[in-house]
Amino acid sequence: MAKVDRIRIYDVARIAGVSVATASKALNDTGRMTEATRTRVKQTAAALGFRPNAMARALTRQRSFTIGLLTNDTYGRFTLPVMAGINEALVDQGVSVFLCGIEDDATLAKVHVDAMLDKQVDGIIATGKRIDRRLPVDLADLPVPVVYAFTEGPADAVTLVSDDAQGARAATECLLALGRRRLVHVTGPEDFASVAARAAAFRQAAGSAAPVLFGAWSEAWGHEAVSRLWSEGPVPDAIFCGNDQIARGVVDALRERGVAVPADVSVVGFDNWEIVSAATRPPLTTVDMNLKELGREAGRLILELAEGKPVEPGIRTLPCKLVVRQSCGSKTLAAIQGEGTLQEV
Amino acid sequence: MAKVDRIRIYDVARIAGVSVATASKALNDTGRMTEATRTRVKQTAAALGFRPNAMARALTRQRSFTIGLLTNDTYGRFTLPVMAGINEALVDQGVSVFLCGIEDDATLAKVHVDAMLDKQVDGIIATGKRIDRRLPVDLADLPVPVVYAFTEGPADAVTLVSDDAQGARAATECLLALGRRRLVHVTGPEDFASVAARAAAFRQAAGSAAPVLFGAWSEAWGHEAVSRLWSEGPVPDAIFCGNDQIARGVVDALRERGVAVPADVSVVGFDNWEIVSAATRPPLTTVDMNLKELGREAGRLILELAEGKPVEPGIRTLPCKLVVRQSCGSKTLAAIQGEGTLQEV
Structure with a gap:
């Protein structure tokens, strides 16, 4: 492709100091503007070697940008x-x-x-x-x-x-690669399609008997789920959460019980909503929907x-991509290296 | 004002099933549309008794809504x-x-x-x-x-x-009304105008010797401030924070030290960013900027x-208005009742 072909109407507009729509109108002899402006745009286009083909001109004429x-x-x-x-x-x-x-x-x-x-x-x-x-x-x-x-x-x-199933699979496989074997999924309301898709992918990777707990999209539900899991047993060694707020509640509840994250239990969230995921102690490993x-x-x-x-x-x-911070375990990077969807932060 | 005067161009547009701009153009005999549309708009306007005065017509003509x-x-x-x-x-x-x-x-x-x-x-x-x-x-x-x-x-x-000084004053006076006497303000970076305005109002109400700690807009800074206050002493009985994230960090840090909020220390935030203020345990009393x-x-x-x-x-x-939840103390509502800026939630 010759260089002149890559000059766009945007370049003409920027250099002539007008908007793209004005540049377009100037070159098409339409619209209202001073003759000075129209001339400046045309001279700029000529100087840059801007040459829209016939089809592009026809399309440009009708567009509002x-x-x-x-x-x-x-x-x-x-x-x-x-x-x-x-x-x-x-x-x-x-x-x-x-x-x-x-x-x-x-x-x-x-x-x-x-x-x-x-x-x-x-x-x-x-x-x-x-x-x-x-x-x-x-x-x-x-x-x-x-x-x-x-x-x-x-x-x-x-x-x-975004591919909910692939994101949930990446999170679950990361936990398995870390050697975790008693996985639980704590997630949002069952009537969300994304909740169903993530839960199905989790069970496919973790085993059909792996527990899924449905609840609310809240920190409070994360607390309640930990309380339920630790009173009813058996206790998990990894919790994959349906969003970062649930994960934040889970991590806080575990710390308050004296359960170490990630030493005793790995936690992974979903969303990579940084205001939550980066402020969690330890910061959350989580699925980013891109x-x-x-x-x-x-x-x-x-x-x-x-x-x-x-x-x-x-x-x-x-x-989706898995964003690895500290809540899933220190061996994570080595264990899942080479994984295409990984982003280290 | 007679009822017909209150018919607006918006009502004509809605009932004729067109946008306000189209209705305006139809009535002004400008713009491009089918004759059927123009007639329908005019008939609707007539049926509703819509009568823009001359000045309104002149203004309407030029507006894009x-x-x-x-x-x-x-x-x-x-x-x-x-x-x-x-x-x-x-x-x-x-x-x-x-x-x-x-x-x-x-x-x-x-x-x-x-x-x-x-x-x-x-x-x-x-x-x-x-x-x-x-x-x-x-x-x-x-x-x-x-x-x-x-x-x-x-x-x-x-x-x-928004009135930063008035908001900070409302928060500080609420803490004083609760009987708190050792107030501290933990806030954001000193170069923000809002930080300076809130700090000045805090000192005006709490006394010029009341400590102000400047830092970051983060939960981590809330943790660090508590650690500093409790290691250097004297410990405060009330902490007014520059935003809700700092307040969240302060409340979490106090709980982890075994300091009860609000029994031992009252905490008030700023922003009423509900995703943070409502999820804090206990939920935050905070200044809402309206x-x-x-x-x-x-x-x-x-x-x-x-x-x-x-x-x-x-x-x-x-x-601003003070939104009262639980982090400032149970006596709050009685203590500051009658305060105009109060909103109970």
């Missing part, structure tokens, strides 16, 4: 990493991401979707707080492409989710759809 | 409550809020601000993660109004912040500015 992001995730715990990833994928194309928080409010959702369409966004990415619930608004028949990331979409949509990468991929796909390229519909699962 | 929200708060901890408040203030007006996350990246900020201007937002609200730092983009000479909320703005701007109300106020002000109404520039401080 804006993507809408809808979410009902009030705490932003899942959505903000996704948005950061989308930004990373799109900023070099001069594309902006507009996030609208709709909570679980259908009226708010309708107002925001209408506003996005009025602003002629090139596409909408829907995201949320769980993969088995839909947002309170129907996006199926919009005039712009839609990608679903970390929320449920229609069967014929383009949907991105939400930023999920966002990058959603950004790439929505752009392809906006440019009219064919994208295969269906559910794409992206791998 | 969209507000841009810029933030560099990666975790969304401060921004998401602010956004929820803006949404609450604006959704009934049919106005949408578009959030752009810019981290601390000037390029990303420029791309997003340009995109917002291209989309002709009616105004921009800037927000962030601390009140004494500016966003990495100059918003001073934009063609649309700007309101700064929980981030630093120019001297002549409209800026909203960020949602700050967002509502920012929404109201940006709308007034967008409508061309005069808004006095300068810094507006909004009161």
Whole structure:
């Protein structure tokens, strides 16, 4: 590819000191701007050797260089990493991401979707707080492409989710590789699809008789589970938790019982929510869902759809990675070295 | 006010099944839409008795019913409550809020601000993660109004912040009202304006000799501060912390030393970040900055500015409220009843 081919409209815009949309309009002789601006953009494009081909020009003409992001995730715990990833994928194309928080409010959702369409966004990415619930608004028949990331979409949509089963398997296999044999899984509410997928993968790796305790997504449930396990027995030598808050409760409860983590019991969490996982004593080994990468991929796909390229519909699962800190045991790094999904911190 | 006067363009839009912008264009005979749509909107407006006066029509004509929200708060901890408040203030007006996350990246900020201007937002609200730092983009000479909320703005701007001094005073006075006499303040880095304001208010209420320990915004610092206080003495009977993470570390460290909270030592946090404050054992009494109300106020002000109404520039401080849980002591409710800023949970 010749060098001039790699000059993008974004480069022209940046050097001419205008937005991408303005640059696009200037080059297409559309839009309203001063003649001085239009001339400057054209001269910049000429100086850089910017030569969009006919198809690119046709597409550019219709694009607003804006993507809408809808979410009902009030705490932003899942959505903000996704948005950061989308930004990373799109900023070099001069594309902006507009996030609208709709909570679980259908009226708010309708107002925001209408506003996005009025602003002629090139596409909408829907995201949320769980993969088995839909947002309170129907996006199926919009005039712009839609990608679903970390929320449920229609069967014929383009949907991105993290691979819960693979993540749970990586955590369980890490505990087995450390020599742990009495594994327990302490997790969230049974009606979450991700809870079922992680529990099934845990049992597949740890044995079908390995106990799974369902409860709440809270530290308090971690405390209660330890209390139940240690009063009923037999006591485990490894606890894989469904999220980091449960793991934090488990680690605190074990310390208060005089059970050493990781010497006596290894603990692994899920989410790598750093505010929890890094503050736990000892810091948590945990499964990271790679939400930023999920966002990058959603950004790439929505752009392809906006440019009219064919994208295969269906559910794409992206791998999780195990982030190793201290709660699983000091021998961990040696024991699981060479594992592809490992990230040492 | 007669009832018909209270019919808003939003009601017309909702009932006609179009966006507010489309309804506005239909009634103003501008924009592109099918004749059927334009007729339906006009008939709906007539049926409802919607009669915008001449000034409102003139203003409506120019408005996009969209507000841009810029933030560099990666975790969304401060921004998401602010956004929820803006949404609450604006959704009934049919106005949408578009959030752009810019981290601390000037390029990303420029791309997003340009995109917002291209989309002709009616105004921009800037927000962030601390009140004494500016966003990495100059918003001073934009063609649309700007309101700064929980981030630093120019001297002549409209800026909203929470009242750190009043919040710290409420916490300190609560501890004094409980009969505590040996108060200590354990807080964040000394170079934060909010840290200085809270520390000064603490000393004003607790006495100029009351110790203030500066450190990090972390649980680990809470642990270290307790270790230092209990090894150097004299030990306090009340600890007011600069945020909830420090308070969480303090409470955990005290429990592990066998010091009872709140029986022996009262603890109060700051932020009311529920993921931390509600999970602490015992749950934290803490100062809530009312960020949602700050967002509502920012929404109201940006709308007034967008409508061309005069808004006095300068810094507006909004009161914090003390949220009482269990970490400050059982006598609290009786002791401070009647206090206006109190919220019992």
